[in-house]
Amino acid sequence: MNDYSVIGRSIPRPDAWEKVVGGRGYPVNLRLPGMLHGTLLRSPHPHARIAGMDASRALALPGVKALITPADVPRIPYSATFFKPATSAAVVRDMLILDGTVRYAGQPVAAVAATTASIAEHALELIEVQYEELPAVFDPEEAMREGAPEIHAGVRHNVIGRPTYSLGDIEAGFSAADHVFEGVYETQRVHTCYMEPRVCVADADAQGRVTVYASVQHLFGLREKLAFVLGLPVSSVRAVQPPYIGGGFGGKLDLAPIEPLAALLSLRARRPVRIEQSRYEDFITSSRHPAKVYLKTGISRDGQFTARYARTLLDASAYASEAPEVIRVHSRFGLMLGYRCPNAKWEGTLVYTNNMPGGAFRGYGAPQGCFAVESQIDEICEKLGFDPVEFRLKHAPRCGDPHPSNAAWKLDSYGFDECLVRGAERFGWRSRAKAASGRGVKKRGFGMAAQPLWVSGCLGAPDTYEHSGAIVKLNTDGSADLATATIDIGSGQTAVLCQIAAEELGISVEAVRLSGGSTDTLPVDAATHASRTTYASGIAVKAAAAAAKKRLLEVAETMLEASAVDLEVREGMVRVKGASAHAVPVADVVKRAESPFVQITSKGTMQTVLAEKGTIIGTSSLAPPRNPSPASAQFIEVEVDTDTGEVRVLRAVYAHDIGRVVNLAGAEGQVEGGLQQGIGYALMENMRFEPETGACVTADFLNYKMPTAVEMPRSIESIFVETDEPSGPFGAKGLAEPCLIVPAPAIANAIYNAVGVRVRSLPITPEKILAGLGKI
Amino acid sequence: MMQLVTLEVNGEQHEIAVEADGALLAVLRDGLGLIGTKRGCDTGGCGCCTVLVDGRAVYSCMMYTLSAQGRKITTIEGLAADGKLDPLQEAFVNTGAVQCGYCTCGFIMVAKQLLSETNNPDEDAIRHAIAGNLCRCTGYHKIVEAIRLAAKGG
Numbered sequence A: 001m002n003d004y005s006v007i008g009r010s011i012p013r014p015d016a017w018e019k020v021v022g023g024r025g026y027p028v029n030l031r032l033p034g035m036l037h038g039t040l041l042r043s044p045h046p047h048a049r050i051a052g053m054d055a056s057r058a059l060a061l062p063g064v065k066a067l068i069t070p071a072d073v074p075r076i077p078y079s080a081t082f083f084k085p086a087t088s089a090a091v092v093r094d095m096l097i098l099d100g101t102v103r104y105a106g107q108p109v110a111a112v113a114a115t116t117a118s119i120a121e122h123a124l125e126l127i128e129v130q131y132e133e134l135p136a137v138f139d140p141e142e143a144m145r146e147g148a149p150e151i152h153a154g155v156r157h158n159v160i161g162r163p164t165y166s167l168g169d170i171e172a173g174f175s176a177a178d179h180v181f182e183g184v185y186e187t188q189r190v191h192t193c194y195m196e197p198r199v200c201v202a203d204a205d206a207q208g209r210v211t212v213y214a215s216v217q218h219l220f221g222l223r224e225k226l227a228f229v230l231g232l233p234v235s236s237v238r239a240v241q242p243p244y245i246g247g248g249f250g251g252k253l254d255l256a257p258i259e260p261l262a263a264l265l266s267l268r269a270r271r272p273v274r275i276e277q278s279r280y281e282d283f284i285t286s287s288r289h290p291a292k293v294y295l296k297t298g299i300s301r302d303g304q305f306t307a308r309y310a311r312t313l314l315d316a317s318a319y320a321s322e323a324p325e326v327i328r329v330h331s332r333f334g335l336m337l338g339y340r341c342p343n344a345k346w347e348g349t350l351v352y353t354n355n356m357p358g359g360a361f362r363g364y365g366a367p368q369g370c371f372a373v374e375s376q377i378d379e380i381c382e383k384l385g386f387d388p389v390e391f392r393l394k395h396a397p398r399c400g401d402p403h404p405s406n407a408a409w410k411l412d413s414y415g416f417d418e419c420l421v422r423g424a425e426r427f428g429w430r431s432r433a434k435a436a437s438g439r440g441v442k443k444r445g446f447g448m449a450a451q452p453l454w455v456s457g458c459l460g461a462p463d464t465y466e467h468s469g470a471i472v473k474l475n476t477d478g479s480a481d482l483a484t485a486t487i488d489i490g491s492g493q494t495a496v497l498c499q500i501a502a503e504e505l506g507i508s509v510e511a512v513r514l515s516g517g518s519t520d521t522l523p524v525d526a527a528t529h530a531s532r533t534t535y536a537s538g539i540a541v542k543a544a545a546a547a548a549k550k551r552l553l554e555v556a557e558t559m560l561e562a563s564a565v566d567l568e569v570r571e572g573m574v575r576v577k578g579a580s581a582h583a584v585p586v587a588d589v590v591k592r593a594e595s596p597f598v599q600i601t602s603k604g605t606m607q608t609v610l611a612e613k614g615t616i617i618g619t620s621s622l623a624p625p626r627n628p629s630p631a632s633a634q635f636i637e638v639e640v641d642t643d644t645g646e647v648r649v650l651r652a653v654y655a656h657d658i659g660r661v662v663n664l665a666g667a668e669g670q671v672e673g674g675l676q677q678g679i680g681y682a683l684m685e686n687m688r689f690e691p692e693t694g695a696c697v698t699a700d701f702l703n704y705k706m707p708t709a710v711e712m713p714r715s716i717e718s719i720f721v722e723t724d725e726p727s728g729p730f731g732a733k734g735l736a737e738p739c740l741i742v743p744a745p746a747i748a749n750a751i752y753n754a755v756g757v758r759v760r761s762l763p764i765t766p767e768k769i770l771a772g773l774g775k776i
Numbered sequence B: 001m002m003q004l005v006t007l008e009v010n011g012e013q014h015e016i017a018v019e020a021d022g023a024l025l026a027v028l029r030d031g032l033g034l035i036g037t038k039r040g041c042d043t044g045g046c047g048c049c050t051v052l053v054d055g056r057a058v059y060s061c062m063m064y065t066l067s068a069q070g071r072k073i074t075t076i077e078g079l080a081a082d083g084k085l086d087p088l089q090e091a092f093v094n095t096g097a098v099q100c101g102y103c104t105c106g107f108i109m110v111a112k113q114l115l116s117e118t119n120n121p122d123e124d125a126i127r128h129a130i131a132g133n134l135c136r137c138t139g140y141h142k143i144v145e146a147i148r149l150a151a152k153g154g
Helices: A056-060 A117-126 A170-175 A219-230 A258-269 A279-283 A323-336 A366-384 A388-395 A416-427 A493-505 A533-560 A586-594 A664-683 A743-755 A766-772 B024-031 B087-095 B104-117 B123-129 B141-151
Strands: A036-042 A048-054 A064-068 A108-114 A128-133 A159-161 A164-167 A179-187 A199-204 A210-214 A237-240 A273-276 A291-299 A305-317 A344-352 A406-410 A442-451 A468-474 A480-483 A512-515 A567-570 A573-576 A579-585 A598-601 A604-607 A617-622 A631-641 A647-657 A715-721 B002-009 B012-019 B050-053 B056-059 B072-074
Touching: A036 A117, A036 A258, A048 A108, A056 A064, A056 A117, A064 A117, A064 A258, A108 A117, A108 A258, A159 A323, A164 A323, A170 A291, A170 A305, A170 A344, A179 A366, A199 A258, A210 A219, A210 A258, A219 A237, A219 A258, A258 A273, A291 A323, A291 A366, A305 A323, A305 A366, A323 A344, A323 A366, A366 A388, A366 A442, A366 A743, A388 A416, A388 A442, A416 A442, A416 A631, A416 A647, A416 A715, A442 A743, A468 A493, A468 A533, A480 A493, A480 A533, A493 A512, A493 A533, A533 A567, A533 A573, A533 A579, A533 A586, A533 A617, A573 A586, A579 A586, A631 A743, A647 A664, A647 A743, A664 A715, A664 A743, A664 B141, A743 A766, B012 B024, B050 B104, B056 B104, B087 B104, B087 B141, B104 B123, B104 B141, B123 B141
Parallel strands: A036 A273, A210 A237, A305 A344, A480 A512, A647 A715, B002 B072
Antiparallel strands: A036 A108, A048 A128, A064 A108, A159 A344, A164 A344, A179 A291, A199 A210, A199 A273, A291 A305, A442 A631, A468 A480, A468 A617, A567 A573, A573 A579, A598 A604, A631 A647, B002 B012, B050 B056, B050 B072
């Protein structure tokens, strides 16, 4: 435990009270007077030129109020990525709101707004589109071949980029190796599966200003991208913050077609327009990019890395969107920086295909790398007889080392070794059974994997928003209102940020309420992504609370006849330090500040002074000073049925250097949910497509399988290593993503331990295991 | 084609015009404003829209409105009708079983049926009871804990 009064406690999320009785605050519930229903017409073809479109019959349908075709949209190329500036050189601007060429099956080609949903649906049927079909390519290797269809004009061999990374002398490193390991590791396309569908209500006023309500992860990103694609100044778009949204996991981190189309329809009809995606539309809006990683590692006789080489082919999909940043994060944090090696080289290739868009998904490129690295380390340890825990400890960075991704920083707090040691101890790693033990057809296996290096935000990434801001306002009843533009996607900042504010203010957490706002009233904030909110928004909230407290103490000076520097706030009381009896409630100080010149109190009338007048308020708008690294280790026990190939995950122990636990139940919830997504990635989730048309055939929850309560292990243990990050709010740093990055290789390694089958492609289906066992 | 029906929802009678081939979910949300019942997929795959019909949990996206006539429908709004939370609702809050919360009401409705049939379900019974509902945030761990806590009387 720590000395804090609020930090580190498990508190119920304030928003949970409303969510258990229905949850009015989800954007999907919003209805406005006079609102129209918007619907999109989508292409059945994966690659086609629109030779003609006749929408006259649709427009003539009674009830149809607006219709948008490719001829009606601004010709402003954009990248859907929210968290980078629209005109950044780090993004590829290859999209239009509606394009004359479609590049994946399901791409929108027109949009209709009508008085009812059924009229809008009927109108779509009346739009006649002449498609001139073009040859399509779905395999990234085929897309790079001579003569492959050109997906974007002028992009030779469909290659968007060939980024590289290099350190030392790779040739010399392999020459010095006593052993060389190599393998190809493939990961599949998966979907975030947020539960609340993407939805947008756009409301254009008489002057053409657009107010927008949407289920997205970045309020200011929504405003900026929407204004950019519409060709409007940012002040002509107002994005309203919902109190919470129904999940995101990266799937709501970029502009979907519905937001600009709802805005255009509303501008045309001058009525609010709502577009709600069907689950099919959600499935084809965003996904984790599939990757093929070739990994080659040189090892000396005494078990030191001498060279690490990797090559990644990333299917960027039909539009580049997040792919250039995904592959950058993949190369650094997924592949190269986690373990020390003097010689390293990586070559990436980003390729357009006619597949549905990729995007962001918790872990952002790292899972594709971690699966390769952590699987191969297991192969190395198995072959050369090293203990997997010891081996990782030997190659991991140490606390105080320069930060591997930015030499200007040090790993000021860093507890990877403690994650490995405590995780191994709790799991019973040393006494684990030998491979393929257990009688009968069911074999138990034990595996581990780690993510030595990760982020608490995006500081250091090229052209990525990373600032946060907050407003803390004290009320005359002693409570505080806290406003930030961060979006609670389920990740728990509704609780965590209130705790940080309460701790700094010296009041109870129940007395702090997170309130809403819009891009008109709130300071700019980066997206809810990159494990950043507790750390980066937390720093801003703490600073705003400190500013409010400073003002509070100034006003309290005359009341307590003491200088502000000698005052403190504890348990809702402003008091003279060291003299606990000399105190006044926070509420009384706020009343004094907000009162007229003569304040009536229980002790009679009291004079106040001009300098004390006004709301006690603190604001902040700042960038975090660092990007401290969390670290994590995962230990997994599985049971493999050698008759059916079925894998059950029986037990998971996860250790994570979190810096400081703010809300224990919330932190555990992150880990447990990350494991669900990790088990899905490892064993079952896989987006499949019809080979001729590229149409998604797993665009519902009957065909897209994710773990239910039955497939989840009964035992999930979270260990939080508290290293007290000096730059973090009360020592905290990032948590959210590594818990999804590490399960897949840990499970693959446990399966190998159980049955001796090494599967290097995800998902590890029963068929792959039975094939490995020689049974099919 | 619209048809006039009478539905009993949370103990109240509602006379309402509905699409003859429409699902109960849309009527609850858009017709009666009972927005605690969520649309997740419309294909009986996620359980966000779970309500009780004569005490049994059903996906309201998969039930014709016409089939619900003459039956007692309970939505999440029917649980805390007197202003006092159901023990399940309390337990979901207190165990941290709510994250994004979009699936929460569906889980509570399914658990409501389970606890009406079984006094003290074991972990397997709870997990199998909620296996028709998806959650992407929690890994189900604290949901199971919440249901167990509520079964013990909070």
